[in-house]
Amino acid sequence: MHEESTFKYAATLAVVVAVLVAAYAMLGGNPLPTAHAVSPANSAAAVAAPAQTLPDFATIAARGGPAVVNISVSGTVKTAGMPQMDPDNPFFDFFRRFAPPAGEMIKRGQGSGFIVSPDGVVLTNAHVVADASEVNVKLTDKREFRAKVVGLDKPTDIAVLKIDARDLPSVRIGDPQRARVGEWVLAIGSPFGFENSVTAGIISAKSRSLPDEGYVPFIQTDVAINPGNSGGPLFNLDGEVIGINSQIYSRSGGYQGVSFAIPIDVAMKVQSQIREHGKVRRGRFGLTVQELDQGLADSFGLAKPTGALVNAVDPDGPAAKAGVRPGDVILKLNGKDVPNSSALPPMASELTPGSTAKLEMWRGGKKLELPVKVAELG
Structure with missing residues (x-):
């Protein structure tokens, strides 16, 4: 009796499941996903995978932010006024009415900077303060200071400012x-x-x-x-x-x-x-270089196009006196690789004028070294 009841229950359950599946299919349902067993090893690996997190920008901003300053500048620029032109020119009346008068006009600008020492030394870009007659520095605590431009270097776009303050936050x-x-x-x-x-x-x-x-x-x-x-x-x-x-x-x-x-x-x-x-002293060799491509490298017998190809030498410069020639490829400067021609000028500029530098070069299918006395870039 118990087995018959169990059989009837199982049969009824099978019919119900079949009806439900058929109805789901008739209503346009998607097939049910196939179940996959997860082995204990795979499960453990999934749990052990490290979580990826973003950097803590908030802490960096909180620590570095107080040393960042706002810089406002003002200065005067000369205006040409109305250009010279024939009164019969169709634009004559326009310029007569709207051109600013000849003279000086106040120009204002803004930029950023940061404090590099607690006694008030600030770095910024030279183009931010160039030609400014007044430079003001505002701190994050709302204090404002008139800044002195200690000096600027346009080739690197660096300016050094000084404000009269002490115990400032610095980077x-x-x-x-x-x-x-x-x-x-x-x-x-x-x-x-x-x-x-x-x-x-x-x-x-x-x-x-x-x-x-x-x-x-x-x-x-x-x-x-x-x-x-x-x-x-x-x-x-x-x-x-x-x-x-x-x-x-x-x-x-x-x-x-x-x-x-x-x-x-x-x-x-x-x-x-x-x-x-009060200024920046830069070294120079008295030569110009060009990029070295694969074709040129092959013609010189170089394995790859690295280095700076000398295309001209100042006859009165230190490179010429040391024996550097057009067509030489400078591979290293004082033991440091010269990866391309654009890398050589900043490397040479950092040398102290009057010092002696060692150039490793490629000439005629072999390497050679030449000592060159560094001149000062005028």
Whole structure:
């Protein structure tokens, strides 16, 4: 009796399940997923997988933010007034009515900077304070100071300011040589005047050369940089400054994902020379170089296109006196590799005028070394 009852229950249950499945299919339901067994080993591996977390940007901003300053400048620019033109010119009446009068006009601007020592030394971009008659620095605690421009260096776009204050928060200086492409970085500045704004991104490339900027191996990032960010710091994940945000590549005038920062080691060397000598002294060899491509490398018997190809030598310069010739390929400078032609000018500029440098070169299918006395770039 018990077995018959069990059989009837099982049969009824089978019919009910079949009806439900048929109804689900008639209503357009998707097939039920197939169950898969998870072995204990796979389950343990899934549990053991480390969780991925974003960097602690908040702590970096909290520690570094108080040392970032807003810089406002003002100055005067000369205006030409109405251009000289024939009264019968169709634009004569327009310029007569709307052209500004000849004379001087007040110009204002804003940028960012950061404190590198507690006694009030501030770094920013030279283009932020160039030609300014008045420079004001505003701290995050709302205090404002009139700043003195200790000096600026336009080739590297670095300016050194000094404010009369003590015991100020200052940034920690990092090593941009140790920074790697793909690492997170964080910028703090005043884009469009919005003080102490924080943006983040990654390092896109290192040692970028830009037109007319031959003395700076830029750090390229995708950090959002806009007008007003210029002169602000670029932090690594240890909260150390590794660069000064300087330029963007843009077709619109605003951020488009390509930003450039001056490596902080370049900036610190410049500020040291400005504070000690009032200017920056740079070394030179008296030669010009060009890029080396694979075709040229093959013609010179080089395995790969690395180095700086000398295409001209100043006959009265130190390179000529040392025996450097056009067609030589400079492979190393004082034992350091010269990866391409754009790397040589900043490397040479850091040499002390009057010192002797060692050039390792490729000539006629073999290597040779030449000592060159470094001259001063005029």
